[in-house]
Amino acid sequence: MSPDQLQTEKVTTPGPSRTEVPQIDPERWLDEYGDVLFGFAMLRVRDRAIAQDLVQETFLAALKAKQSFAGRSTERSWLFGILRNKLVDYYRLQSRETAFLEPGSSVPEEEGLFHSGGPGKDGWILRVAPSAWEAPDDTLMNKEFQVVFQECVSGLPDKVAQVFLRREVDDVSSEEVCKEFDITPNNFWVMLHRARMALRRCLEVNWFGRSRERK
């Protein structure tokens, strides 16, 4: 059995019981799931060529392993499962090729936020301290907000974004993320903290700042 088949076996979790096995049609996959798989990969790898390759590899792996797809999960989640495994392989390969932050690295996003000396040492500098965010309950569902938030995530350094998305969006445990990216727990927390600081500032300026101007 090929690795792709093994991977696919891993992700075909039992779903709702079905009496019919859906028709396997790779060309339909492209029309139906091509864009959504590509968008998913793009958010994570931020390179059109790499994202395209990952989507193509996903379809090819699915084609090879189609015997193992028996309709136990939906076709969509089966394909996403394969893509997620391809992404993990990509992260592992990258972590071998690229150095991540050294443990104990400074957090540039924190520069200029805290007093460096005097009686208020380590306290917030008032001018840049967190302002009150007035976020109505429906903010998160607001399409315009989602565009701004995606833009903010796009502005994060690549590795920081990948680690952040793996933890916060894919909901993978911190231990697992450390293994996948071959980073120390300290390195992981620094990267997560950097991502949060940067996103917080980005939203403050580009969303909440603008909201205040509207009033």
Next chain:
Amino acid sequence: MEARLRWYQWLGMRIHLLYCVWCRRYASQIRFLHKACGGLDTETQANPSHTLSPEAKDTMRARLQEAMKDKPPPPQ
């Protein structure tokens, strides 16, 4: 969501939050970010700014057709 604090660290943080309004705001903003990440789950929706170009789709279609012509793997 985070690494677990020892009880005295947790207590120290709670006491600090009682008098640090900016830290309370910061904590609530981090919770907001965590919730906002749910909207990034693009598995459920296509992102209109990231779609495959027609050329990329053609290339993939050709590659898939080529792969489909290949001999299927023997039954196991």
